[in-house]
Amino acid sequence: MLNNIEHLLEKYENGETSLKEEAQLKNYFSQETVAPHLEMYKPMFQYFIVNKKEQFTKDISLLEVNATKKKFNFKWLSIAAVAVLMLSIFVFNPTQSQEDLITEADRADYENAKAALALVSQHLNKATAQVSYLKVINTAGTQVDYLKEINDPMGRIFNNN
């Protein structure tokens, strides 16, 4: 019996035991007394047996599925909102709509205004041309500049020396 267990332990360590043989080992080590030199294996096999008994005690709630679904919808909702916004910008493009609103009467008004403005600018140009001789005053000013030297007769005297 002991020989058999030792042999099984060796196989066990090499990963060669079958499930049946492993059950045999577990059985042996759940006894009250085992061979002293094999004592150390006892807690290991007990640990395996005890651990299989641990259970998932919480209730399974599948409600969270709804929560995640809601989240998913929300994501798509925001995408849809962005799409609608962008579409609306294209549809109600202000520059385009203004062009659509120009009528023939508006066009005539525009032409009239343009002609009137052209007339005004023509007259203005004429006027500026007439006023342009005022430049002469500037040249006169520079010619009069030499009068300053009268203020400095001493300089002239020294210059001549």
Add this chain to the structure above:
Amino acid sequence: MTQSEFINIVTPFKDKVFRLAKRLLVSTEEAEDATQEVLIKLWKNKKKIKEYNNIEAFSMTMTKNFCFDKLKSKQAQNLKIVHSNYQDHNVALQKQVELNDSLDWIGKIMEDLPEQQKMVVQLRDIEQYDFKEIAKMLDMNETAVRVTLSRARKTIREKLTKTHNYGVK
């Protein structure tokens, strides 16, 4: 499919999902959340459930993936608390002796195993799945499962021998 029908399908293995999640995430609360999440994902895909020939294996794979994602994000946020950082070494040693006989110590040893080994031990030694099923759940081949399992079992035995000897002395 109604909710009660779904719950009938899920009930036989929901504990296994929970235990695998707890093995990977350690905390009970997180494992409960993970289980809930996995079940909700299943419920969402309830139309496809009939197409899967093994819902249980599929659920276990889902659990594994979910927990891995959880662990990854946790690592990224750097929320992992390493207890040994602020623990007095002598106290830790004393604790080890106290835990020596109890099952908690095995739990500690299991916690230190690499993720893959944890899962294989969980699925084989605790849940008693056969190698073919485990290979399918973890997307490994059977040989790799056996090798991983053997490594894990050896590590556990070595640590046990060490503490056992320590206790005897």
